[in-house]
Amino acid sequence: MKLRKNFLNILILTLCLLLSTGTVLAQPVTITFWHAMSGSRLGVLESIIDDFNATHPDYEVTPLFTGTYAETLTKYVTAYPSKTGPNIVQVYEVGTQTMIDSGAITPVYEIPGMLGETWDWAQYVIPITNYYSVDGNLWSMPFNSSTAMLYYNKDLFKEAGLDPNKPPTTWKEMEEYGEKFLASGVVDHVYSTGWPDWIFEQALAIHDHLYADNDNGRSGLAKKVVFNDDFGHMIFDTWTRLHNKGIYIFGGTEYDANSAFISGQIAMLIQSTSSLAGIIKASEFEVGTSFYPRFEGYPVGNSIIGGGSLWVTKGQSEEELRGVWEFLKYLGQEDIAIQWHKGTGYFPVSGAALKTLLDEGWFSEDQAYLTAFLQILSGRRDTAASTGVRLGPFVAMREDLVSGLEKALAGELSPKDALDEAAEKMNLKLKDYLELYGQ
Amino acid sequence: MNEDKFPGHNFLPYLLIAPSVAVIFIFLIGPFGQSIYESFFVSTPFGTNTIYVGLRNYIRLFSSPDYLNSVTATFKFAAFVIIIGLSISLAIAQLLNQRIRGVGFYQVALIWTYAISPTIAGVIWASMFSPATGLVPYIISKLSSGYTLNWMTNGQLALFIVAVAATWKMLGYNIIFFLAGLQNVPNEFLEAARIDGASSWKAFWRITFPMLSPTTSFLLFVNILYAFFQVFGLIDIMTRGGPGNATELLVYKLYRDGFIHLNTGSASAQSFVIFFVISVVAIIQLRIVTQKAIYSR
Numbered sequence: 001m002k003l004r005k006n007f008l009n010i011l012i013l014t015l016c017l018l019l020s021t022g023t024v025l026a027q028p029v030t031i032t033f034w035h036a037m038s039g040s041r042l043g044v045l046e047s048i049i050d051d052f053n054a055t056h057p058d059y060e061v062t063p064l065f066t067g068t069y070a071e072t073l074t075k076y077v078t079a080y081p082s083k084t085g086p087n088i089v090q091v092y093e094v095g096t097q098t099m100i101d102s103g104a105i106t107p108v109y110e111i112p113g114m115l116g117e118t119w120d121w122a123q124y125v126i127p128i129t130n131y132y133s134v135d136g137n138l139w140s141m142p143f144n145s146s147t148a149m150l151y152y153n154k155d156l157f158k159e160a161g162l163d164p165n166k167p168p169t170t171w172k173e174m175e176e177y178g179e180k181f182l183a184s185g186v187v188d189h190v191y192s193t194g195w196p197d198w199i200f201e202q203a204l205a206i207h208d209h210l211y212a213d214n215d216n217g218r219s220g221l222a223k224k225v226v227f228n229d230d231f232g233h234m235i236f237d238t239w240t241r242l243h244n245k246g247i248y249i250f251g252g253t254e255y256d257a258n259s260a261f262i263s264g265q266i267a268m269l270i271q272s273t274s275s276l277a278g279i280i281k282a283s284e285f286e287v288g289t290s291f292y293p294r295f296e297g298y299p300v301g302n303s304i305i306g307g308g309s310l311w312v313t314k315g316q317s318e319e320e321l322r323g324v325w326e327f328l329k330y331l332g333q334e335d336i337a338i339q340w341h342k343g344t345g346y347f348p349v350s351g352a353a354l355k356t357l358l359d360e361g362w363f364s365e366d367q368a369y370l371t372a373f374l375q376i377l378s379g380r381r382d383t384a385a386s387t388g389v390r391l392g393p394f395v396a397m398r399e400d401l402v403s404g405l406e407k408a409l410a411g412e413l414s415p416k417d418a419l420d421e422a423a424e425k426m427n428l429k430l431k432d433y434l435e436l437y438g439q
Numbered sequence: 440m441n442e443d444k445f446p447g448h449n450f451l452p453y454l455l456i457a458p459s460v461a462v463i464f465i466f467l468i469g470p471f472g473q474s475i476y477e478s479f480f481v482s483t484p485f486g487t488n489t490i491y492v493g494l495r496n497y498i499r500l501f502s503s504p505d506y507l508n509s510v511t512a513t514f515k516f517a518a519f520v521i522i523i524g525l526s527i528s529l530a531i532a533q534l535l536n537q538r539i540r541g542v543g544f545y546q547v548a549l550i551w552t553y554a555i556s557p558t559i560a561g562v563i564w565a566s567m568f569s570p571a572t573g574l575v576p577y578i579i580s581k582l583s584s585g586y587t588l589n590w591m592t593n594g595q596l597a598l599f600i601v602a603v604a605a606t607w608k609m610l611g612y613n614i615i616f617f618l619a620g621l622q623n624v625p626n627e628f629l630e631a632a633r634i635d636g637a638s639s640w641k642a643f644w645r646i647t648f649p650m651l652s653p654t655t656s657f658l659l660f661v662n663i664l665y666a667f668f669q670v671f672g673l674i675d676i677m678t679r680g681g682p683g684n685a686t687e688l689l690v691y692k693l694y695r696d697g698f699i700h701l702n703t704g705s706a707s708a709q710s711f712v713i714f715f716v717i718s719v720v721a722i723i724q725l726r727i728v729t730q731k732a733i734y735s736r
Binding site: 070071073074077080081098101102103104188189192243246249250251252253256257259260263265266393395396399402403404406407409410412425432435436437438 | 481482483484485486487488490505569570571572580585587589591592593594679681682683684695696698699700701702
C-alpha cells in the first residue's frame, strides 16, 4: 500500500515536471517532414535539415523516411483522417492531381499571405514551378525536380569507332548507331531506359503532343487520353523495332538499367537527370550527356519535370505554419539549392543559384550537369503539352502504359494494339475519377 | 460441467474468454466486415466523396482480363510451388534420412533457405537473373552464342522464375517437417517389408508415404497459405507484378490496387474473393485430405 502511494507521488511529480519544462523553457516548434529520399540523397537531405535546425533555434524540423514515393503517399492518405500526418510531405509528380483534389493541403501560394508576407515566386526556375501551378498559382514547393536525358559512354563510342562528341540526336540515329554498335560487337545491347512510362510522356512532350484532353488535365479534369494516334503508335513501333533488333533492352521500371550502364554492358541510357551524380561517381568511363532524342520533322515542345515537391498540410497552427514557411524558404535559398544540386543532380530551384553555379565554373568543369538545364530552357513552355501531364489516377494509369509496352516488347500484342489497349484501360480510370469528383 | 468448475460464478467463464473474443472481433471480424461493406463503394483516396456502386466492384473484377489473368497466374504459381515444392522436399528429406557421412552438414545446408528473409531471397534471385548484369543470362548467352534470357520482357519466364524462387525459399521448412515425419516412421515396418522382399521403392509408397500423411496434409495446408498470401515480399522485390501483369498474383494485385492506386473499393472486393477461394480450398482440404490421413498406428 505504501509502495503504491509512493509510486503515485512520483508519477504526479514527474507529470508536474514535464508540464513545467514546457512552459519554462521555450520549446522549439516541431515541424514533421515525411519524405521518400533514400540512398545518397538521404545524406544530403539530412545535412541540409541539420543546418536548418542549427540556424533556426525556434524550429525543429524532424524528417522521417516513409518509404518509396508510393508508400509515402499511402501513409499520408491513411494518416490524414486521424490528424497524425506530418506538417510537410514530399509527393512525386504523378500524385500532383491527387493532392490538389485532396482537400487536405494548403497551397503554398497562400502561405505568405496568411503570415502577412509577400513573396516573389518568379525567383524560382519557371518551367519547374509551372508544372506544380494551377492557373498560375503554385500549389506545392518544387524540391527535387529532374527531367529525362540521354547518358552515353564515351569510351564505348570510341571503341565502336563512333565520334564520342556526336551522340545521337534523333531516334533514326539511335537506330543507326545501334546497328553500328551491334556490328562492332562492343556490346550485346546498346541502350536502355529507366521509368518507361515517364520516358513515353517525355517523347510526347518534347514534340508538343498532348497526352490527355483538357490540356493534359491542366485546364480541367481530363476525360480521356489522346496519345493513341499515329504519333503514339510510331513511338511504340520504334521502341519495339529497336527492341527486336537487340538495340534496346528493357531495363525495368525505375533505376535497374543504371547498373547495366555503369558496368558498360550498354552504351546509352535514357534516365532521369537525378541519376547523374550517382552515375558519374560509380562509372569508370567518361560519361557524356545529351538531349533526349527526337523524331525528325515533328513540332518542338519541351522535356517535362519529374521528381517530387513538398505539400503543406491544411489546418496547422500559425506557429507551425511559420516554421514550415521558413523551412520552405530555406530550401529555395541559393546556397542550399546549390548544395542539393551538387549532391544529387536534381535541378536547383532558384534562378539565382543557377547563375552562381555558372559563375563559379561548375558547368564548365563538368558539362554533363549543364545538359538538363539547356534542354529544359531551350524548349517552349507556352503550351500545355510541353508543361506536363496532370491526371487524377495517374499512378495506376502509368502502370497500364508500362504493361502495354511490356506486352508490345514481348510480342504478345502488336505495338498498336498494345498502346490502344493501354489507352482503353486508362480511359476507364479517368471516367471513374470524374465520377468521384462530380463532373 | 462448467457450472461445477465455477460454482456460483455463472459469468466468470465468459469474462475469462472475453479478452480473446474482443481481440478477434476488433482485429479480425471487424475489419473483415468493414471491407465487405467497403467493397460496395468507391471512394476518393482522402475519403472526401464516397459513392455506393452496388456490385460494380465485383462485376468489374470478373469482367477484367487483367484480373482473370491474375487468377490463372496465381493458380499456376500455387500449383508449381505446392506440387513441385513438396515433391522435391520429400525427395530431399528421404535422402537426408540416411546414414551417410556428413549428414548434419547436408541437413543444415538444405534447411537454411527458410531462415533467409523474403527480401534477401528476392534480391538474390533478381540479381542472378538480371537481364544485363545477371549471372544466369550471362552463362546462357555464352553457351548459346548470344541468346538473351530476359525475364523482364517474358512473362511466362518471369512467372516461372518467381515460382522457382518461392519454392526454393520454402524448401527448408518443408524438409524439416518431412524429415521429422520420416524419423517417426518405425523402422520395424520397413525391415519387415524388406524381409518380405519389397523393393525400397515399394516400401516407400506402401509404408512410408501413408504414414507421412499427417505431415503431408499439414504441409499442404501451410504451402497453400504460403503460395496464396505470403509470397508478397518476393514478388514485390523481384518483379512488382511485371512484366505486363504476368506475375501479378491475387494478393499482390490487391496490394497495388488498395495501397498504391488507393482504390479501396476494388481492393476490398478482391480481399473478399480471395477469402472465398481460400475458404473453399480449406474446407476441401479439411474434409478430404485430413480424413484420409492416418493419425493412429
